[in-house]
Amino acid sequence: MITPELIEQMPKAELHVHVEGTLEPELCFELAKRNHIELEFATAEELREAYQFGSLQDFLDIYYQGCAVLIEEQDFYDLTWAHLEKAHQQNIRHTEMFFDPQAHTSRGIPFKRVVDSIAHAMTDAETKFGLSSHLIFCILRHMDIESALATVDEAIKFKDQLIGIGLDSSENGFPPNLYTEVFERARDAGFKAVAHAGEEGPPDYVWEALDILKIDRLDHGNRSLEDEKLVARLVEEQMALTVCPLSNLKLRVVDEMTEHPLKIMLDKGLKATVNSDDPAYFGGHVNANYLTVSEALNLSVNDLYTLARNSFDASFLSADEKKTYIDELDNFAQENGWK
């Protein structure tokens, strides 16, 4: 039987979490005060109560407002550190995090400040907790292509600290083909490529992410299930999907958790993983995502094992590093009589 304790103790990786989406209302207020920024809400509780979203865009409008409190190096460090501490508490062994450089450079904050301070917290988490992590810079779809290309050029200067390029923000109306040159430039520089597609957007967007952006991993991808040929392609390539159950519920991608497609994805042979997306906004970190979806879909311990194994396998770690983590997971599974 799957229990909260089992989920908590299980070693796992998280591959879809936005650093800015880990900003809890309390820290948001603290940073606003530190930086003399006036927020629209009187208290952290009031802000949290405003986290009711009808769509992705509703959420993004609040998410970008939250970003405005992040100014100094210490702010980005504190934000990242708070998240990595929580990740460690949840037995996350490895995490691949997104950040949105343009949400900061567009406010006059240097790219270097953002990357250096996030990377500093990542190094400290590796030293203190043995928690490994990678960082992915995301291109904001709603901004222009010149800004996207300039962001790639900046990212190239910080190649040692960044593993890949991602694509996020408002999906509908911004098909992946718009970013052909942007992704080509990033891939040529040696970055891995991922993209949010098929969260709200149609299966065509997923095809484009595969064929044009040449992604190594698909973020969300829920709507791929509407296209049988696409599912077959994803299965054949063993393309990983970073699925985010609580995000899907909060952003109305699904109406009820019992209708979440995760079990169908697994049964079709899709390489699905479980992730939190923007935990401060969607009501739970990675373990809450595992628990809620396990209960709603009646997942088996075998499903749980597959999800955790996929999380390591779909990471951008080396083969040796993956093996070390998967061996640890296998030991855990054996101790619990799963295998």
Ligand code: HPA
């Ligand atoms: N989708 C698109 N853009 C985002 C998200 C998301 O779930 N979270 C932060 N930016």
Ligand code: ZN
């Ligand atoms: Zn996301």
